[in-house]
Amino acid sequence: MELDWKNLGFNIMSTDYNVRCVFRNGKWGELEVSSDETIPIHIGATCLHYGQESFEGLKAFTGADGKIRLFRHDENAKRMQTSARGILLAEVPVSLFMEAVEKVILLNKKFVPPYGTGASLYIRPLLFGSGPEVGVRPAKEYTFLVFVMPVGPYFKTGFKPVNMMICRDHDRAAPMGTGHLKVGGNYAASMSSILEAHEKGYATAIYLDSRERKYIDECGPANFFGIKGNTYVTPRSNSILPSITNMSLQTLAENMGMKVEKRPVPLEELAEFDEAGACGTAAVITPIHKVFDPGKDVTYTYGDASNPGPVITKLYETLTGIQKGDLEDPFGWTKILD
Numbered sequence: 001m002e003l004d005w006k007n008l009g010f011n012i013m014s015t016d017y018n019v020r021c022v023f024r025n026g027k028w029g030e031l032e033v034s035s036d037e038t039i040p041i042h043i044g045a046t047c048l049h050y051g052q053e054s055f056e057g058l059k060a061f062t063g064a065d066g067k068i069r070l071f072r073h074d075e076n077a078k079r080m081q082t083s084a085r086g087i088l089l090a091e092v093p094v095s096l097f098m099e100a101v102e103k104v105i106l107l108n109k110k111f112v113p114p115y116g117t118g119a120s121l122y123i124r125p126l127l128f129g130s131g132p133e134v135g136v137r138p139a140k141e142y143t144f145l146v147f148v149m150p151v152g153p154y155f156k157t158g159f160k161p162v163n164m165m166i167c168r169d170h171d172r173a174a175p176m177g178t179g180h181l182k183v184g185g186n187y188a189a190s191m192s193s194i195l196e197a198h199e200k201g202y203a204t205a206i207y208l209d210s211r212e213r214k215y216i217d218e219c220g221p222a223n224f225f226g227i228k229g230n231t232y233v234t235p236r237s238n239s240i241l242p243s244i245t246n247m248s249l250q251t252l253a254e255n256m257g258m259k260v261e262k263r264p265v266p267l268e269e270l271a272e273f274d275e276a277g278a279c280g281t282a283a284v285i286t287p288i289h290k291v292f293d294p295g296k297d298v299t300y301t302y303g304d305a306s307n308p309g310p311v312i313t314k315l316y317e318t319l320t321g322i323q324k325g326d327l328e329d330p331f332g333w334t335k336i337l338d
């Protein structure tokens, strides 16, 4: 099999195996390997009716040494537990989550993109209420499964600046809702505004806080950060997903001698940043060139259209260098799979 590794987009693709496990009668069963890409599901399953589902997204990379490296999967395991507590799913033990992720990668080894292609293996764990209920209450049965596919960059440009648009007519999450959880409903709520941004020629929509619409929340499927002098600034908000990439970048910024500020970021502060970016597993770091605010008819501009700024470039090179094993990993973030 020869895939065109360098030209992969962020698209669904079939691989050989997935792994699955069912929670029934109060306990998790055996982890099973399947080559079926479909699931038989009860027509009354709570995931179908009441959105009782959570997912995760993480990546594995091939290093120059040919070894597969997995990035911070313990953090994804913990975040899925937080999501489970939030919408009353059965929690997947961290050890089961990590075992499932490692197993499905090794089963699909031939789909892990080679070093130097810029591509990676995207891993998608999924947890949902598979038991039937017709009243609004949590299911008694849950299914946890993990599948994988090789991917290229999420934003077509890769590590090239993009333009984004502030979303003025839609909220993705409520102030005390589920925005901090990785649950499907948030994504359903974001689709129309992301599509509208695409139709208008923007890479994605930037959401404002849904209480006052004064502060930056996040950028489509990624967190926002700005660079101001020697400071890394990123929003603190109850309605954004705590990004593992953002958490890693904050550590790297501190390690580079920068100050890190995690606090509400007023919209007007967009005018004060030297550089701005979106970060996430899929987005990695996507530099932002322009932010258009249709509410005020203002455009904020960072750097030039084709070159990411120097701080963002350094952060990108350090993060991806650690992920691929080109740089030392002083934080113990990567696990080599044998």
Ligand SMILES: Cc1ncc(COP(=O)(O)O)c(C=O)c1O
Pocket (backbone or CB within 6 Å): 057, 218, 220, 221, 222, 223, 240, 241, 242, 243, 244, 245, 246, 279, 280, 281, 282
């Ligand atoms: C809404 C949202 N925000 C932020 C992120 C980035 O999080 P992470 O860096 O953990 O992938 C994601 C992607 O997972 C996301 O879907």
